[in-house]
Amino acid sequence: MTMAPTKYLHIDRISKTFTNGSKVTEVLQDIRLTIDKGEFVSIIGHSGCGKSTLLNLIAGLTDVTTGALKLEGREVNAPGPERAVVFQNHSLLPWLTVYDNVKLAVSKVFSGTKTRAERHDWIMQNLDLVQMIHAADKRPGEISGGMRQRVGIARALSMEPKVLLLDEPFGALDALTRAHLQDAVMDIHARLGNTMIMITHDVDEAVLLADRIVMMTNGPAATIGEVLEVAIPRPRDRIALASHPDYVRAREAVLRFLYERHRFVEAAE
Amino acid sequence: MSVVVLKKTPAPAKHPPAQVVPLPVAAKSGQWAQKSLAWIVSSVLPPLVVLFVLLAIWQIAFSGPDAGLPTPTKVWAESSELILDPFFVYGSQDIGLGWRVLTSLERVAYGFGLAAVAGVLMGAVIGQSALMMRGFDPIFQVLRTVPPLAWLPISLAAFMDSRPSAIFVIFITAIWPIIINTAAGVRAIPQDYRNVAAVLRLNQIEFFWKIMVPSAAPYIFSGLRIGVGLSWLAIVAAEMLTGGVGIGFFIWDAWNSSRLTDIIVALIYIGVTGFVLDRLVGWIGSVVSRGTAS
Numbered sequence: 001m002t003m004a005p006t007k008y009l010h011i012d013r014i015s016k017t018f019t020n021g022s023k024v025t026e027v028l029q030d031i032r033l034t035i036d037k038g039e040f041v042s043i044i045g046h047s048g049c050g051k052s053t054l055l056n057l058i059a060g061l062t063d064v065t066t067g068a069l070k071l072e073g074r075e076v077n078a079p080g081p082e083r084a085v086v087f088q089n090h091s092l093l094p095w096l097t098v099y100d101n102v103k104l105a106v107s108k109v110f111s112g113t114k115t116r117a118e119r120h121d122w123i124m125q126n127l128d129l130v131q132m133i134h135a136a137d138k139r140p141g142e143i144s145g146g147m148r149q150r151v152g153i154a155r156a157l158s159m160e161p162k163v164l165l166l167d168e169p170f171g172a173l174d175a176l177t178r179a180h181l182q183d184a185v186m187d188i189h190a191r192l193g194n195t196m197i198m199i200t201h202d203v204d205e206a207v208l209l210a211d212r213i214v215m216m217t218n219g220p221a222a223t224i225g226e227v228l229e230v231a232i233p234r235p236r237d238r239i240a241l242a243s244h245p246d247y248v249r250a251r252e253a254v255l256r257f258l259y260e261r262h263r264f265v266e267a268a269e
Numbered sequence: 270m271s272v273v274v275l276k277k278t279p280a281p282a283k284h285p286p287a288q289v290v291p292l293p294v295a296a297k298s299g300q301w302a303q304k305s306l307a308w309i310v311s312s313v314l315p316p317l318v319v320l321f322v323l324l325a326i327w328q329i330a331f332s333g334p335d336a337g338l339p340t341p342t343k344v345w346a347e348s349s350e351l352i353l354d355p356f357f358v359y360g361s362q363d364i365g366l367g368w369r370v371l372t373s374l375e376r377v378a379y380g381f382g383l384a385a386v387a388g389v390l391m392g393a394v395i396g397q398s399a400l401m402m403r404g405f406d407p408i409f410q411v412l413r414t415v416p417p418l419a420w421l422p423i424s425l426a427a428f429m430d431s432r433p434s435a436i437f438v439i440f441i442t443a444i445w446p447i448i449i450n451t452a453a454g455v456r457a458i459p460q461d462y463r464n465v466a467a468v469l470r471l472n473q474i475e476f477f478w479k480i481m482v483p484s485a486a487p488y489i490f491s492g493l494r495i496g497v498g499l500s501w502l503a504i505v506a507a508e509m510l511t512g513g514v515g516i517g518f519f520i521w522d523a524w525n526s527s528r529l530t531d532i533i534v535a536l537i538y539i540g541v542t543g544f545v546l547d548r549l550v551g552w553i554g555s556v557v558s559r560g561t562a563s
Contacts, residue, residue: 079468089461108469
């Protein structure tokens with residue numbers, strides 16, 4: 001992105017502790033991160049390192065314990081459509097059709113600003129963006145896992161979020177479907193220039209999609225271990241990248257971080 | 270039986286794989302007839318056979334000269350008019366059983382309708398909060414076990430009139446399973462749906478209609494189904510004591526004038542009506558909550 005870097009999303013010394021009775025667990029500590037407008041950031045770490053918690057904090061679904069979160073200079077402490085989330089397990093409402101699932105979001109967010117016809121066009125436009133118009137009248141139970149996740153992305157995009165949060169959105173999908181959806185996300189990012197934050201545990205996914213990769217240390221009390229810039233020009237093509245020296249180097253750096261310096265120890269607590 | 274024949278006919282496994290034989294279109298209507306015949310054989314015939322056997326045993330068991338209860342043939346001989354013409358009116362107290370069932374159903378409609386609305390709303394509020402649940406649940410579990418008729422004296426004392434008392438008894442009988450099931454359904458709403466609602470900033474009313482009701486519908490309707498069954502149990506008992514023109518009072522009246530065969534016919538009416546009510550609520554539930562489970 002050629003835009004002048006601004007402090008768009010500012011995560012300032014955030015920590016999160018969960019209290020269960022007398023047992024206090026510090027999940028995250030001293031997270032500092034500034035994300036520019038239009039930037040694509042991947043957050044990677046071993047499972048249990050609190051990366052989903054970090055995303056929930058940004059989404060406002062969980063309250064921060066200490067520190068502050070600012071979006072365009074304004075403090076964030078509750079969930080809202082300007083920080084739309086694509087959930088890990090799609091979270092579509094099974095009793096609504098694909099169209100109605102997106103409509104739920106659109107009619108809530110744009111009830112005062114768009115007419116009925118404009119809202120319909122906007123719903124269709126977002127379904128078109130993820131190539132799901134053909135299934136508009138189907139229920140989530142009638143479409144494949146990859147399609148559901150596409151609809152989840154369309155629903156999130158339809159809120160016109162300032163920041164799109166993706167919580168391991170492709171974790172449950174097979175490799176081929178995942179590759180298709182990664183391409184779709186890259187395409188959307190190129191077209192709309194959204195600010196995106198994606199949680200992942202897939203090294204290739206992180207390198208392929210991100211401008212910056214945020215690597216988390218192991219929990220408890222996880223924090224940001226390293227941040228890696230991925231200076232590969234866009235548009236990126238997964239086949240050409242496979243042997244691209246920058247790609248190989250970035251991939252190696254993330255792998256080294258995850259498997260040498262911060263090896264995951266099972267049941268470390 | 271024809272079911273077995275149906276399974277054996279389409280067995281073209283030994284044909285070469287490339288040969289596709291289009292089925293004649295005319296075969297469809299024949300298949301349909303065959304299917305409905307199979308359905309009748311498998312679903313309608315067995316209960317009819319059992320019914321016939323039970324009636325036969327009943328006939329034989331009470332054929333003796335000093336038998337206490339009438340036999341099926343005697344019931345038919347003395348009370349067939351009640352079965353054949355449910356909607357006669359010979360006077361204000363002498364009306365067909367169809368009218369009596371409708372009168373009782375009207376009371377059930379009021380009592381159960383109120384219980385459904387109040388029960389779902391209370392269940393929704395209580396299910397939303399773990400603290401409320403902990404506070405209210407034990408009390409509901411105790412009240413739930415109070416038999417319908419035990420409420421009647423209190424109800425009569427409070428309303429001073431038999432009609433609202435009967436309705437209140439139905440209300441208070443039906444409401445507990447509705448509250449308890451709705452609350453359980455609300456507690457079972459997946460966190461994912463709550464997160465979606467939070468991101469969209471749905472308000473309480475939007476959350477109730479768009480997330481809570483559809484998501485908890487299977488629970489709500491199983492509560493309503495139990496509730497409607499209890500209502501029907503309660504109204505028959507309550508009418509025996511409060512009087513009026515309902516089906517319950519008819520039984521009490523028939524007992525006082527020793528018309529045992531009429532009582533047996535009334536029992537059949539009550540059973541069939543209860544069955545229809547149960548299936549009706551079950552059917553509405555399955556239509557409303559279609560797609561919720563997937």
